[in-house]
Amino acid sequence: MGVMTINGRRVAFTDEKNVLSVIRKAGINIPTLCYLSEMSTFGACRLCMVEDERGKMFASCSEVPRDGMTIYTNTVRLQKYRKMIIQLLLGSHDRDCTTCAQSGDCRLQDLAHKMNITSVPYHDTRDVHTIDTSSPSIVRNMNKCILCGDCVRACSELQGLGVLEFTRRGADALVSTAFDRPIAQTSCVNCGQCRVYCPTGAITIHSNVDEVWEAIGDPTVRVVAEIAPAVRVA
Ligand code: FES
16 A cells, blocks of 8 residues: 555555556556456566656556656657667568558557657568468467467466467567467467467458367367457457
8 A cells, every 4th residue: 555656646556566557547548569457467568668767667557656756758758769679679570561460450550650650770680480370279479479478378377278389588589389380280269369468460360260179170260260259369
């Protein structure tokens, strides 16, 4: 319990688990790509950074609120860094937005529009990954993955499956399956939760999912096609 000052306004908090929750409770909008209140905190995207009165920046999702804290959520410096983060993500991301299945429903695209980003001053030096279409339900295109870890946590923490996991390190880091197997050769149950939480087009629903599952004759297609989108929590 305590009171903190956000953008010059005093805001009381009780048992909020992090500064980001207090900011949102105060009705202040702050962009995030990796924070999911119903799952563990990952702190990867750094978009939720705030600045304290000494100019120290920190990720608000990973900081416990303290009585007497003073923070700013939208300084010129923060705006500059957030823009740079989105440009860096776009720089290592397939930019075929106009033909992407998630176009218009992509949080990365949405943030780029909101920040008025019209160019990306970085070259893409990543490997090109093969698109995994082996699953009857989802398509995995790691060329559009931003390593937010949302799918990894949804698969392990919500579904208890752990089909998706991080692999490799540093600039080569990737979300993949055990032994890099195609998704159809894993214990994936086609629940669609990874798609529900993926903020980009890295995981999409198979365009012909209904026909595929009709051919297979398995009614669980409903889970992916109808139930999954409704499960998404902000
Ligand atoms: Fe805090 Fe991504 S939301 S680091």
